[in-house]
Amino acid sequence: MAWLMAIGQPLLFILIAPLLTGWIKFVKCRLQNRKAPSLLQPYRDLRKLWVKEAILPETASWIFSAAPVIVFAAMLLAAAIVPLVAVNLPTARIADVFVMVGFFALARTFLVLAGMDIGTAFGGMGASREMTISSMAEPAMLMVVFTLAMSAQTTNLSLAMQYVLDSGLVLRPSFVFALAALMLVAIAETGRIPIDNPATHLELTMIHEAMILEYSGRYLALMEWASQIKLMLYGVLIANMFFPWHIATDFSLEALAEGLLAIVLKLAALSVLLAFSETLLAKMRIFRVQEFLSFAYLLSVLGMLSHIILEVYYG
Amino acid sequence: MPMTLFFALLSVLMALLSAVSSLAYSRLALVEYLLNRIFAFDSSRLAKVALFLEPDYYARAMRILPFCLLGVSGTLAVLTGLLQLLGADSAAMILPFGLPGLSWHVRIDALSGFFFLVLGMPLIAVSLFGPGYVREFEHKKSLEVLGFFTGLFVAGMEMVLLADDTFFFMIAWELMSVASYFLVAFQHEQPESRRAAFLYLLMAEIGALCIILGFGVLVTFAEGFSFGHIRGVALTPLWASVAFALGLAGFGMKAGLIPLHAWLPEAHPAAPSHISALMSGVMLKIAVYGFIRYCFDLLPQVFWQWGVAVIAAGAVSAVLGILYALQQQQLKRLLAYSSVENIGIIFLSIGLALVFFSTGQSQSGALALLAALLHSFNHAQFKTLLFLGAGAILHQTHETSLEKMGGLIRRMPKTAALFLAGTLSIASLPPLNGFVSEWLTFQAALQANQLQSGVLRSFVPTAAAMLALTGALSAACFVKVYGIAFLGLPRSPHIAHARELTDRGMLAGLALPAALCIVVGIFPVPLIDGLRRVIENLTGAVLANISATGWLWLTPAGAETASYSPGLVLAAFLAAGALGYVLLYRIRAVESRRAEPWDCGYGGLNAGMQYTSGAFSMPIRRIFDPVYDLRETLNQETGDSAGWRVTAIRYQFQADDKFVRFLYTPIGRSVTQSAHRLGRIQTGSIRTYLAYSFATLLFLLWVVS
Known part of the structure; x- marks a missing residue:
């Protein structure tokens, strides 16, 4: 049953991720007094891309056509180790939370390489910006993970969530810092406003879109799908790492249903928050991003230090 | 003799043989003479020998032979390492070389065995890569010099791993340093190679001096020069810390810890690539080996303050090393800075x-x-x-x-x-x-x-x-x-x-x-x-x-x-x-076709539209601006008198190490200045020198009495 869940959860990720994107778009449109597309629009887009002829640039090497598969696979693997509806995930033992950060890095590396493969100006521009942003976001992410791992005495995500669940509602200063830092990192890493704007193809501001500009057809679909999964992964991480309540702890049908309902509601709420911030904020100038991210890094290090100073009692 | 020690010694021998064999490269006449003398009595073999002595064939064989021997040496080193890791006992021996009463102690244990493995694998790779690579130098440079010092360099590194007394350790260490100096200076017709080699030699010797002093502290309190004697030494915390600091400086200089790294990004790119691989891949690890041996085996106890110092040095080297690497435009120089980073991680x-x-x-x-x-x-x-x-x-x-x-x-x-x-x-x-x-x-x-x-x-x-x-x-x-x-x-x-x-x-x-x-x-x-x-x-x-x-x-x-x-x-x-x-590709696959990529409508994509290496790392250069010694020039040519229309633009940058400008250059300058000042007492007149001697004599008499 546990292994069934381990296979089921990533599949659930694949299936729900476009819906989450649709939901964010929906909320954003309503907030901005626009008519919203259907919640199912991302699925339609994916299907449309799926049946279209793919055009590969003449200058593309094998990296370009392999990258979508690698990026998608890395996201799938990351999804396989993050508990979604139930803890006790056996796959979380195979790869701990540091490895998850590693999977993100692997996906990013191939995304960037694919962007540089064609030799257009945009590819390099997106690649350079993506690596700059991630080189500041990833350490912040790791420090958040460090704080969590030090509190829970484990780097196994499933056990860490179990620990937070078991210790009940305790207000820890370190977790407040870590949560704030992780939210900033999530915004940067998933390319949302104010770092990047997923809805724009304005030449000089693109980051993620610039790297995948030359993709089309199925290749593009796979890339888009992977980035939707990534968005959902960050959402689930925030929701289940800091607010794991009502996640299923056994595999009974009621518990699983409760877990599913809980995560859907949590993600829906987080999305509303994201939509609000995207509506209220404007995109930053690229050289302001470093301040945003060093703030995240600072918060995460503060979180870790406050854990060490305030929360560890030694014998 | 135990198997592992035998393999290890054989491996050193093979490296030395490789050095010697490369000397034969352009000495066809001598080899011909020797072979003829040896085989003179057997005419049937002479034909084969004559075939071997065809100049083309001979040159090819002699280009490959030293690398073959290096490969054998590497294989033996790997074998030694594997046997030690699989649980072979440590073994020691005294070789009948060296000073009277101070024979060379050799010993192999699990730690040195592991570093034999670290050394052996790259050595095999290099011996496969080398013969093809050095063909380029065949008619331009002396392959003998390259092969001879490569062999000595490898032998030196292997001897460091084997050394079990301070004297032999330093001899091996110096062999490694000096042999690699000649390898760095191999392309000596380029002035930057000469400069790099000199800087390397200078810093290697200062580092070696620190290690000798560190050993000196230990030996003073121990009863003998061998590591066996040193292991049991009792030191006061102060002397232990002095010894540790000297060791950190000495081994850190060889390993390329910041701020003792200045030689590394100069020397590694200057050497031929297979030597750079050995220097970066292996020689830095020998320094790591020395440091681990020194801290965990020889020093009697460790203090947390030392750990903090090493962590700080490692963290600084790691972060600055990679930041400098990011701004390099020469591939090998970039790799050298990245070695500084990795050494930083190891020291951390x-x-x-x-x-x-x-x-x-x-x-x-x-x-x-x-x-x-x-x-x-x-x-x-x-x-x-x-x-x-x-x-x-x-x-x-x-x-x-x-x-x-x-x-x-x-x-x-x-x-x-x-x-x-x-x-x-x-x-x-x-x-x-x-x-x-x-x-x-x-x-x-x-x-x-x-x-x-x-x-x-x-x-x-x-x-x-x-x-x-x-x-x-x-x-x-x-x-x-x-x-x-x-x-x-x-x-x-x-x-x-x-x-x-x-x-x-x-x-x-x-x-x-x-x-x-x-x-x-x-x-x-x-x-x-x-x-x-x-x-x-x-x-x-x-x-x-x-x-x-x-x-x-x-x-x-x-x-x-x-x-x-x-x-x-x-x-x-x-x-x-x-x-x-x-x-x-499988589920109802749709055809894909190839087309031109989007070129923004300018008509034809060209290489100049791409991001360059400098452009790629520009954001990081801006963000971490304070760590670089940045020099940028921007030249614009304008097409009209008002200067509104830019017709050509040229941007150049150089993001250098701050340490070179703010640490090494002042040190160099003050050394030169004090040398000038000292030079004033050298008047050249014999009377002055006699006066100096007389004063010294008086002073000594006063000290003695």
Whole structure:
């Protein structure tokens, strides 16, 4: 049953991720007094891309056509180790939370390489910006993970969530810092406003879109799908790492249903928050991003230090 | 004689033989004479000898022979290492060389055995790569010099590993340093090579001096020169700290710790690429070996303050090393700075081990030491691969600047694929080997909770934060290298016409470390089991948990705390990749076609539209501006008198090490100044000198009486 869940959860990720994107778009449109597309629009887009002829640039090497598969696979693997509806995930033992950060890095590396493969100006521009942003976001992410791992005495995500669940509602200063830092990192890493704007193809501001500009057809679909999964992964991480309540702890049908309902509601709420911030904020100038991210890094290090100073009692 | 020691000594002998054999390269007449004398009585063999003595054939054979011997030496070194890791006992011997009463003590134990393994693998790769690579120098330079000093260099490094007394250690150490000086100076017609070699020699000697003084402190309190005597020495904390500081300076200088690193980015690129691979992949590890031997074996006890110093030095080297690497436009120079970074990571782990051991947390200390040793092994593999890869590009295109490269994946597909393995490993991405050692370092840092002192408890995770930053920056750096050099469009005509390596040996030399990067990344446990033995042998700490769950699993502090199974990760990755592949190509596949990429409507994409290497790292240059000594020039030509229309623009930048300008140059200047001042007493007149002698004599008489 546990292994069934381990296979089921990533599949659930694949299936729900476009819906989450649709939901964010929906909320954003309503907030901005626009008519919203259907919640199912991302699925339609994916299907449309799926049946279209793919055009590969003449200058593309094998990296370009392999990258979508690698990026998608890395996201799938990351999804396989993050508990979604139930803890006790056996796959979380195979790869701990540091490895998850590693999977993100692997996906990013191939995304960037694919962007540089064609030799257009945009590819390099997106690649350079993506690596700059991630080189500041990833350490912040790791420090958040460090704080969590030090509190829970484990780097196994499933056990860490179990620990937070078991210790009940305790207000820890370190977790407040870590949560704030992780939210900033999530915004940067998933390319949302104010770092990047997923809805724009304005030449000089693109980051993620610039790297995948030359993709089309199925290749593009796979890339888009992977980035939707990534968005959902960050959402689930925030929701289940800091607010794991009502996640299923056994595999009974009621518990699983409760877990599913809980995560859907949590993600829906987080999305509303994201939509609000995207509506209220404007995109930053690229050289302001470093301040945003060093703030995240600072918060995460503060979180870790406050854990060490305030929360560890030694014998 | 025990098998391992025999192999190790034989390995040294082979390296020396390789040095001698390369002397025969242009001495055909002498060899002919000798062979004729030997075979004179047997005319049937003479025919074969005559065939061998055909000038072309002879030259080819003599180009290959020293590398064959080096390969044998490497294989023997690997065998030694494997036997030691599999549990062979340590063995010692006294060789009848050296000063009277001070014969050379040699000893091999698990630690030196492991470093034999670290040394052997790159050596084999280099011996495969070398014969094809040096063909380029055949008619321009003296292959004898290159081969002779390469052999001596390798022998020196192996002797350092074998040394068991301070005298022999220093002799071997100096052999290694001086032989490599000649290798750095090999392309001496270029002034920067001469400059690099001189700086290297100078700093190597200052470092050696520090080590001699450190040994001096130990020997003063011990009863003899051999390591066996030193092990039992009792030192006051003050003298122990003095000895430690000297050791850190001496070994740190050889390893290239910031701020003692100035020689490294000059010397490594100046040497021929296969030598750079040996210097970066192996020689720096010999310095790491020396430091570990010195701290954990020779010094009687360790203090946490030392650990803090080493962690700080390591963290600074790691972060600054990679930041400087990011701004380099010469590939080999970039790789050299990245070696500074990796050495920083290794020293950071060693520092963690010192902190943990000194506070009695021997389990965590052993884990940190394990991470340091494993990263030494990994770095030896991927840095060898990357330097040899840079050598392959250099050999095929005569280009070292990243700004001129591009699109090599289409011209040199095999090299590109192998180089990719090195890129992914050094960027520490799962499931390759670089990730395993980074993961272990993080796990070791996480054990900081056990430390009693609150200061240390917050210091250690801060070091981990620096490590996280380093990891992310090094990913950025090597993505840049690969993207600029191998992807995109070629930025110069000779790159556009580059050819793939045709020499099988050169490809094999790249493939061997690439294969090791992958295999060790996926199945690290056998190697780690061997390393457990090394650490147990060295410190007495037993890492019981790390492979307790089976050969597929890494569980450094118990399965509940952390676990990683790279093998299963790979299996899952292949499964997920297969799913992606099926989605992409199998389910009702639609035709795809090739077309021109979007060129913004300017009509034809050209290489000049791409981001350059300097442009790629520009944001990081802006963000970390204070650490660079940045010089930028921007020239604009305007087409009209008002200056509104820019017709041509030229931007140049140089982002240098701040240490060179603010530390080394002032030191150099003050040395010159004081030399001038001292020079004033040299009047050249004999009367003055007689007066000096007389004054000295009086002074000495006064001292004596």
